[in-house]
Amino acid sequence: MSIITQIAQGAKKAAHVLSVLDEDVKNNVLRDMAKAIREQSETIISVNEREVERAKVNNLDAAMVDRLILNASRVEAMAAGLEMVAELPDPVGAIRELGIRPNGIKIQKMRIPLGVVCMIYEARPNVTADAGALCFKSGNAVILRGGKEALDTSLAIAKIMQAVLSDYDLPEALISVVPDPDRGLMQELMSQRDYIDVIIPRGGEGLINYVTDNAKVPVIQHFKGVCHLYVDSDADVNKALALLLNGKTQRTGVCNALEGLIVHKEIAQRFLPLAAQALEQHKVKIHVNQAGAEFFPSADVIAEDAYGEEYLGLEIAVRVVDSFDDAIAHIASFGSNHTEVICTENAEKASYFQRAVDASVVMVNASSRFSDGSELGLGAEIGIATTKLHAYGPMGLESLTAEKYLVCGEGQVRD
DSSP states (O other), X not given: OOHHHHHHHHHHHHHHHHTTOOHHHHHHHHHHHHHHHHHTHHHHHHHHHHHHHHHHHTTOOHHHHHHHOOOHHHHHHHHHHHHHHHHSOOOTTOEEEEEEOTTSOEEEEEEEEOSEEEEEESSXXXXXXXXXXXXXXXXXXXXXXXXXXXXXXXXXXXXXXXXXXXXXXXXXXXXXXXXXOOHHHHHHHTTOTTTOOEEEEESOHHHHHHHHHHOSSOBOOXXXXXXXXXXXXXXXXXXXXXXXXXXXXXOSSSTTSEEEEEEEHHHHHHHHHHHHHHHHHTTOEEEEOGGGGGGOTTSEEOOXXXXXXXOOSSEEEEEEESSHHHHHHHHHHHOOSSEEEEEOSOHHHHHHHHHHOOOSEEEESSOGGGXXXXXXXXXXXSOEEOSOSSOOEEOOTGGGEEEEEEEEOSSOOOO
C-alpha cells in the first residue's frame, strides 16, 4: 500500500471519531494547540528561516517568499487564530426546521462534516494551522499537501498539533501532512475518491488549473485575486486615498491586495493627482488607459482591453471611466469574483454596486484587505472560494459542513 493510500485511509477512519466529538473537547484541544504553538514559536521560526533562505537562493519570486515567511507576529497570529476558532459556535449538529408535512412527517436538516478535506497549497505554512483548526472544529479530517518550499515548516507545525491530539487520545491522522512534495504523489492524492470528500487548492492560477483539470475528487476553486477599488464621483477623496494605499501597499503578495483602480472621470481631477503622488512615494508601477495618462507622465499606457492582471507586487492598473455603469462593466470583464470595493458617499449607488457586482466579497468604503476569514469573524479561513459550489468567499466553519435531511414520522407510509 502506498503512503498516499495509507494517509487517505487513516484520515477517513479518523474522521468518524471526530464527527461525534463533544464541542467542549474540541475547544480545549484547539486552545492547547495554540498554547503549544506559542511555546514552540522559536522552533517553528528556526525551521522556517532555513526554508526562506533556501527559497531566496533558488530565486523564488518575492510574493511567494512573503507568503512563506513566519516571524514572531505571524506565529502569534496563527495561535490567536486557533483560539478564535475555539470561541466560535460549532456548526456540527445544528438543526434547521423545515416544517411538518400534511401527513404528519416532520422535516429537519442537520449540519454534518464534509468528511475528509484535502488542502493543496503553495508556500503558505500558516495554512497548516488554519486548515487544521477549521477542519478539526467542523468535524473533518484534513490532509495537507503543501509545496516543497514550506514543507519542513508545515511538518513542524503539524507535529505540534498532532502531539496535542495524542494528549487527548485522538488519532494524529486527523491532521496529516504529505511528507513528500513529489508531483506524482499529488496526482495519486487527487485520485483518492474512496477516502477524500473534497479538495481545496490554494495558490497560483497554475496550481488551481492543474488540480481542477486532474482531480477525480470534487474541487472547490480559489482562483486569482484581481481586486478593484472604484472611486465614484461621489467619493470622499481622503477615504479613497486611504483605501488605495492600504489595499495596494500594506501587503502586496496576497490575494486581497488591490490590482486595479477605477476612477470616475468627474472626480479624476481632484483624486488622481493625490493618488499619483502617493503611489510614486511607494514606488508603485502604474499601468493606465489613455484617459488617465495625463496624471501619470511616466506610466505604461495600455489598451482598454489590457486589464485583469494579478501583479502581487507594487504594481497597479488604473482606468478612468465615463460612468458608474462603465465601472461595473469593467469589473464584470476583468474581475476574478474575489473582492471589489466602492468608495462613495452615495448610499443608493453603494447599495446598487453591492447587488450588481458579482464577487464573493463586495465592500463599501472599506479596504479590500479585510477580505479575510479572521477579519470577517470566521477565526481563520481555509480559502476564498471564487466559484459558487456551496461556498462563496472566505470559507470558515460552516463552509466546511453540509446538511442532511432528518425525517421523523409515526409509521406513515406513502400511498
